[in-house]
Amino acid sequence: xxxxxxxxxxxxxxxxxxxxxxxxxxxxxxxxxxxxxxxxxxxxxxxxxxxxxxxxxxxxxxxxxxxxxxxxxxxxxxxxxxxxxxxxxxxxxxxxxxxxxxxxxxxxxxxxxxxxxxxxxxxxxxxxxxxxxxxxxxxxxxxxxxxxxxxxxxxxxxxxxxxxxxxxxxxxxxxxxxxxxxxxxxxxxxxxxxxxxxxxxxxxxxxxxxxxxxxxxxxxxxxxxxxxxxxxxxxxxxxxxxxxxxxxxxxxxxxxxxxxxxxxxxxxxxxxxxxxxxxxxxxxxxxxxxxxxxxxxxxxxxxxxxxxxxxxxxxxxxxxxxxxxxxxxxxxxxxxxxxxxxxxxxxxxxxxxxxxxxxxxxxxxxxxxxxxxxxxxxxxxxxxxxxxxxxxxxxxxxxxxxxxxxxxxxxxxxxxxxxxxxxxxxxxxxxxxxxxxxxxxxxxxxxxxxxxxxxxxxxxxxxxxxxxxxxxxxxxxxxxxxxxxxxxxxxxxxxxxxxxxxxxxxxxxxxxxxxxxxxxxxxxxxxxxxxxxxxxxxxxxxxxxxxxxxxxxxxxxxxxxxxxxxxxxxxxxxxxxxxxxxxxxxxxxxxxxxxxxxxxxxxxxxxxxxxxxxxxxxxxxxxxxxxxxxxxxxxxxxxxxxxx
Numbered sequence: 001x002x003x004x005x006x007x008x009x010x011x012x013x014x015x016x017x018x019x020x021x022x023x024x025x026x027x028x029x030x031x032x033x034x035x036x037x038x039x040x041x042x043x044x045x046x047x048x049x050x051x052x053x054x055x056x057x058x059x060x061x062x063x064x065x066x067x068x069x070x071x072x073x074x075x076x077x078x079x080x081x082x083x084x085x086x087x088x089x090x091x092x093x094x095x096x097x098x099x100x101x102x103x104x105x106x107x108x109x110x111x112x113x114x115x116x117x118x119x120x121x122x123x124x125x126x127x128x129x130x131x132x133x134x135x136x137x138x139x140x141x142x143x144x145x146x147x148x149x150x151x152x153x154x155x156x157x158x159x160x161x162x163x164x165x166x167x168x169x170x171x172x173x174x175x176x177x178x179x180x181x182x183x184x185x186x187x188x189x190x191x192x193x194x195x196x197x198x199x200x201x202x203x204x205x206x207x208x209x210x211x212x213x214x215x216x217x218x219x220x221x222x223x224x225x226x227x228x229x230x231x232x233x234x235x236x237x238x239x240x241x242x243x244x245x246x247x248x249x250x251x252x253x254x255x256x257x258x259x260x261x262x263x264x265x266x267x268x269x270x271x272x273x274x275x276x277x278x279x280x281x282x283x284x285x286x287x288x289x290x291x292x293x294x295x296x297x298x299x300x301x302x303x304x305x306x307x308x309x310x311x312x313x314x315x316x317x318x319x320x321x322x323x324x325x326x327x328x329x330x331x332x333x334x335x336x337x338x339x340x341x342x343x344x345x346x347x348x349x350x351x352x353x354x355x356x357x358x359x360x361x362x363x364x365x366x367x368x369x370x371x372x373x374x375x376x377x378x379x380x381x382x383x384x385x386x387x388x389x390x391x392x393x394x395x396x397x398x399x400x401x402x403x404x405x406x407x408x409x410x411x412x413x414x415x416x417x418x419x420x421x422x423x424x425x426x427x428x429x430x431x432x433x434x435x436x437x438x439x440x441x442x443x444x445x446x447x448x449x450x451x452x453x454x455x456x457x458x459x460x461x462x463x464x465x466x467x468x469x470x471x472x473x474x475x476x477x478x479x480x481x482x483x484x485x486x487x488x489x490x491x492x493x494x495x496x497x498x499x500x501x502x503x504x505x506x507x508x509x510x511x512x513x514x515x516x517x518x519x520x521x522x523x524x525x526x527x528x529x530x531x532x533x534x535x536x537x538x539x540x541x542x543x544x545x546x547x548x549x550x551x552x553x554x555x556x557x558x559x560x561x562x563x564x565x566x567x568x569x570x571x572x573x574x575x576x577x578x579x580x581x582x583x584x585x586x587x588x589x590x591x592x593x594x595x596x597x598x599x600x601x602x603x604x605x606x607x608x609x610x611x612x613x614x615x616x617x618x619x620x621x622x623x624x625x626x627x628x629x630x631x632x633x634x635x636x637x638x639x640x641x642x643x644x
Contacts, residue, residue: 002097009075009105018475019109022067025482026060026116029489034124037134038493044226046140048125051221051229054150058214060117061158065186066481070474071110072163073170075102080174095262103167103255110159118147140230149233157244158212161251162186168258207239211247216240304400308407315411318384319377320418332369333422339364340430355440356511358427359447370419370456375480377415378463381408383473395548401564405543409464416456420448446517451509454528458504461535468542471552495600500584500591504531515636526587533579540572 013019033039033056037047040055076099122142129136165186190211207216216239224232234240319325339361340353351357385391385404394404424444431439466483467476487503490496499505506527509520517524544561591597598606631644 001093002101005093005098005101006105009102010108013071013106013109018070018478019113021475021482022070022113022478023116025478025485026064026067026113027120029485029493030056030060030117030120031124032120032489032493034121035128035131035133036493036495037128037138041229042226043138045229047128047134047138048121048142048146049140049230050143050146050149050233051224053121053146054154054217054234055214056121057117057150058154058158058212058217061114061155062190062212062214064114064159065162066478067113068110068159068162069166070478071106071113072103073166074474075106076167077170077174096259099171099259099262103163106167107160107163110163111156114155114159118151122147145233153234153236153244154213154217157248157251161211161247164251164255164258168254171258171262204239208243208246210243211250213240213243213247216243304403307399308403308410311404311407312410312414315381315384315408316414319381319411319415325373325377328369328373329422332366332373333426335365335369336361336423336426337430339366340426341434353431353434353436354513355427355431355438355443356513358430359423359444359511362423362452366423371459371484373415373419374412374456374459375463375477378412378460378480379467379473379476381411382464382467382476384408387473401543401546401548405546409460409539412460412464413457416453416460419456420453423448423452443511443516446521447511450521451506451524451528454532455504455506458528458531458535461532461538462503465538465542468545468547471547497600498597499527500530500587503534506531512636514634518636519639526583530580530583530587533576533583537573537576537580540569540576544569 034047039047039052040059041047041049041052045052125139125142128134129139203215203219207219210216217234220234220238220240221229236244340358380387385394427444428439431437462483463476463480466480467473470476470479487505491502491505496502499507507520507523509517509524512518544564545557547557633642635641
């Protein structure tokens with residue numbers, strides 16, 4: 001029976017589109033990294049060297065934690081989801097064959113997905129010199145051991161570690177929710193442990209306790225020359241050996257405990273409520289001698305609106321009372337506070353905890369937690385009714401689409417408001433503890449409510465729309481994350497930085513003690529208007545595609561969307577589209593017509609031409625100014641000066 005279950009799991013996974021979607025995302029990221037040379041290592045290290053491939057592969061196995069949770073957490077839960085677990089006792093299947101078949105079938109597919117990195121790096125290294133994106137001498141000769149060795153040493157052990165954890169969590173709890181929450185907590189825990197062990201005194205401890213082996217590998221190759229990085233494979237000795245033995249051993253212990261403790265009786269058991277101590281006699285209803293008045297049914301827009309606010313409050317409370325949400329939020333706040341407390345020295349000299357820096361630290365580590373919370377809890381809110389088997393009841397209620405739809409979206413706006421206010425609370429608390437009382441609350445309010453809050457809302461809008469279109473929680477999570485990874489890859493690897501083409505991206509800005517936000521504020525407001533208009537367009541479109549029936553086919557939802565399209569929704573679509581196009585046109589006029597936009601490549605070329613043109617004057621004796629007397633008046637608000 002083991003082989004049949006293994007083969008079924010393998011075939012099931014290989015026929016799932018999500019498998020190839022995961023593979024494609026990893027392939028694309030690795031391909032662009034190799035094609036444009038945006039990889040770890042110095043310029044003298046080959047893009048496809050042993051060192052570069054190993055570091056990139058290890059780093060991506062950390063991010064593959066989310067893929068591992070999606071693949072390894074589902075096999076056992078599928079029998080619960082489709083109510084097939086009850087048939088297990090009627091077949092000659094023992095627990096070990098069942099678990100081994102489910103686990104190994106999914107694990108083989110997980111390894112296949114991870115090979116997207118290898119194929120992407122290989123193809124990118126071959127096409128890089130052909131397309132001229134990097135010079136041919138940046139690529140070394142192909143050596144299959146550069147791919148095979150880190151796969152055996154890092155990829156398979158790392159995926160076995162994360163896969164075993166998620167598989168064991170579902171097998172023991174019978175809840176799919178713990179898998180992706182567990183992946184987030186594992187990722188956060190790894191970041192926190194890494195930051196706390198960066199001190200040189202704890203380097204050996206960090207090497208051994210890193211479950212992915214990145215610290216151990218980095219320290220083992222810390223003093224390698226570029227020539228050694230190009231050709232050598234890291235020896236399996238010292239801390240690296242102990243690291244691999246420890247975490248493979250931990251993985252095996254978790255797997256064996258799960259394998260031998262699992263039994264069908266516990267797996268199939270139905271959790272019942274607490275029994276009553278005493279059986280209370282049934283009370284027979286008495287006939288009423290008073291006629292009950294007929295209640296008038298009122299269906300008005302004002303009542304719907306109040307119900308939407310009430311439901312939004314309920315959804316918000318469900319989020320903030322969730323144990324996993326609290327854990328993720330506390331970890332984010334801890335990073336936010338520590339970044340503000342320790343991260344402000346200049347060349348080892350502590351600086352005053354000024355407000356501008358308290359605002360800057362929100363983009364260090366805290367933004368990662370914000371991204372995680374918004375992506376995962378957007379999916380949780382959108383699919384909550386289905387998760388608790390309430391969807392068919394709520395869908396049948398005589399209320400308009402926008403009531404439930406708006407309540408869910410509004411609850412996420414409340415979450416965004418909470419997240420930006422935590423920056424304010426942590427910043428003021430940090431300043432107070434350090435004895436700095438010039439809080440500059442106006443600067444806090446401007447940055448958090450006019451710049452940061454719109455950015456969070458834009459992220460919610462896109463994630464909300466993706467989950468509605470995809471209509472599957474896990475696939476929606478991965479598509480949303482994949483979208484942002486793709487944009488990050490195009491900007492950082494392919495060096496495409498034209499903000500009009502990248503959702504929610506805005507120009508960078510600097511906060512000055514002299515004139516605050518200065519001229520940067522105008523650009524920020526116009527770009528946020530641009531992206532909020534597009535996000536609002538997606539929201540209206542999502543309301544038309546909102547699924548309120550058991551029929552999940554996209555063709556049916558398109559047909560329903562046409563039926564739901566009325567004057568109000570049509571006007572909203574046109575208005576948001578006009579605002580989007582109008583603000584985009586104005587931004588384009590300012591960025592590309594009034595001013596000249598240059599790509600990073602064009603800027604480097606212009607700099608190189610400048611150096612070539614004026615290098616001949618490098619050693620020419622030139623006159624130097626020894627004394628100057630000048631009166632300069634500075635007008636920060638006008639960005640102007642006058643000099644006499």
